[in-house]
Amino acid sequence: MKPKRYSLQKRLIIYISLFSVVLGCVLIFAAYRIALEEINEVLDKQMQSLAERIAENHPRPLQSQIDLEKQYSEEDLFVDIWSYANTATPLHPQNVLVAPVKKAGFYKHQTPYGTWLTYIIPSDQLQIQVSQQQNVRQELALELAGNMFLPYMLFLPFAVFGLGWMIRKNFQPLHDFKTELASRKAQELKPIEMKDYPLELEPTIQEMNHLFGRISLAQQEQRQFVADSAHELRTPLTALNLQLQILLQQFPQSDSLHNLSQGVLRMQHLVNQLLSLAKQDASDSLIEPAQMLSLNQMTVACLEQLIQLALQKEIDLGVEQQQELRIQGQASTLHSIIYNLIDNAIKYSPKGGVINVSIFQQGQQAVLQIEDSGAGIDPTQFAQIRQRFYRIHNHAEIGSGLGLSIVDKATERLGGTLEFSQSSSLGGLCVQVKFPVVEA
Template identity: 55%
Template sequence: MKTVKHYSLKKRLIWGTSIFSLLLGCLLILAAYKISLHEVDKILDTQMQYMAEQSATRPIPTMASRIESHETYYYHQEGLLVDIWAYHDHNHLSDPSQLLLPPVKQAGFYSQQTNQGNWRVYVIPLKHYQIQVSQRESVRQTFAWELAGSMFMPYVLLLPIAILLLAFIISLNLKPLDDFKTELTQRDSDGLAPINSDHYPQELMPTIEEMNRLFERIQHAQTEQKQFIADAAHELRTPVTALNLQTRILIGQFPEHEALQNLSKGLARIQHLVTQLLALAKQDVALSMIEPNTHFRLNDVALNCVEQLVNLAMQKEIDLGFERNELIEMQSIESTVHSIIFNLIDNAIKYTPNQGIINISVFSDTDDFAYIQIEDSGAGIEPEKYDEVLKRFYRIHHHLEVGSGLGLSIVDKATQRLGGVLTLSRSMDLGGLSVLVKLPKVLGSYEDHTKLNAKKNN
């Protein structure tokens, strides 16, 4: 698949303003040249007219100026040439080195083309003489260019600073786009809360409004889908429970019937799977809702889970008890914390052999976080499979009939929801799996913890 290379809006704006500034500078120097040439013409025309008029008020003998072909007439040398010649003397009119114009009837400015270029000539016709003052037009143009250059020089010197300032201003004004991208990047798949548009510019409002509508539609669709799964799992649990009870009655009447024993185990597994699916579906539905935080003791929740599962542990003669039990007050979602502890103990009972040991520890080493640790004497899990067992329906010990591969996935999802961290390792004391859950004692908003987990994953 061909990779599309996207352009940078910031770079385009910086390059565009830089090129525009250069073009504007070219237009400015042309305008400055035109203005300077106009002013130079006015000043030098006045000077030429004054020299000619002064020559006409006093008796001056005829005089002729010659153009020196090797001479360069600079503006500071003025290059003004004065010619006074009598009408009866026409010999010099055909001399290309002279600037003499044929006799004119009216005083004024004229143009003269010679081998040395164009000349500006002011002529005063007298009774017997003609007076003319000449100046090369290129002198005036050079003078105008240098004046325009001197006016344009500050612009050239300030242009790099102006471009840097423009780049800074453009970057500063485009920062909301980076903030918008960062906010979206920090969201996970469940982060469908509306985007707060208070600190974004007006140009982004249509995009933010449309994205908020999209989030609302996705959230509504996900809630309906998850609610359907929860309802379906709930409806399945009733007939499966009834079948399991009927099977137990039949086993009581025919205790030696092997087929009934296998049927009972299969129904127990189905019942466990439906229960796990129901718990997972309820948890997913709850992720899209904001539940109120409640104040409770973590020890009481852990003890309640032990009381609910102690019968399963007794059936396998498992030593289930507290290794460490500190009094911890929490402000969080009690049902989610209960789901975490219940599934961890239930999972440990399944994978701990008969007459095994399960230790539960509830403790805290700081004022901000509480820890729940469940250790067992089972076979444990290889470290390279820690990430795999957190996936839904992934199982390692397939020979065990009871188990759906959802327990640790439910725990991981619930831990993320509470802004906590789940860590798997091998128990140093019992040799089996050790699961450590770190939870904040005071739960903030769901959006804050979603951003926290997103940053951690990135």
């Protein structure tokens, strides 16, 4: 089962929002408790002061008019003065009168309609009582706390929005880091600069730089191994080929020697392709200066190098259309593209075939087109033939499967595109390499 993924940014926003709501509930409870204590202190002082002033002014019996079923406010205080000798004064739960006490102070009196708080001052003959409903204090404290909580709830959405914006803003370096990694090419293994990344990302960046270094070292060792191996093979293969040519002069009718010679030639071709591939991989890690190149001159140079192979197969190799065009890039890279494409065309064209090379401008692009009269390639295989060591099994020629891979990578390096199609005039493969043209 695939593990459920989550967004740390969204999770932080949700957690902070829930924390803000819980914090608001804690605040309203704390505000309620503080307000209740302050209200109790103020109203207790008020009740005590009122009772003491009454006691100082020779009080007479007095009975307040209290409706126990009514809900009073915090301003309502009820004064009762009753004589101990007055048996007509009822002392039952239906009123707020408290049985005689010996000590002045606050007393709670429970009635069927709620609790009343009473301050009592007893004397020899009278008992002075100042009473108030207890729940009015609780309601007042709750009202004050609610008035404090209401602005908090009104501003909470704006606070959450602001927190979300700040979280997204602080997570921006992660997005920048992701963008920097995504914009890198496969062979770009230079260390990541710290720039303005926060300290929390520094360990990750350092470990990734260490990883890039190890990968770069491993690739360098691999390229060096291929280059060294191919270089070491060139000398014995050349010597072996010379010995075979001597044997063929002595025994020209030997089929075994002819087959062996063809095998050695293929091995030499493979070694040359491996050297070219190793040189191309090595150049990816180096910054070579680009220069202005003549597509025509480079094509003619490659034709001169390969014309002998074409003559051996009696192939008509020529330039069909030529337009003077210039591109920006490295000479070795452009030479690798043209040489490999013409070499492939010669290799897979039949004896007595035709190869046409054209150079023309198409919009803002310089186009190198190479057509041959060979068997062509199934369009479904156009994507696979770009891969290293991919071979088309129905071709009689035995190659290394590296030529088009080298061309594809070199074309990408020059900022061009490689396209395959069927030649409408010759019936074989048509290859077009398109480069950004540079105006002379």
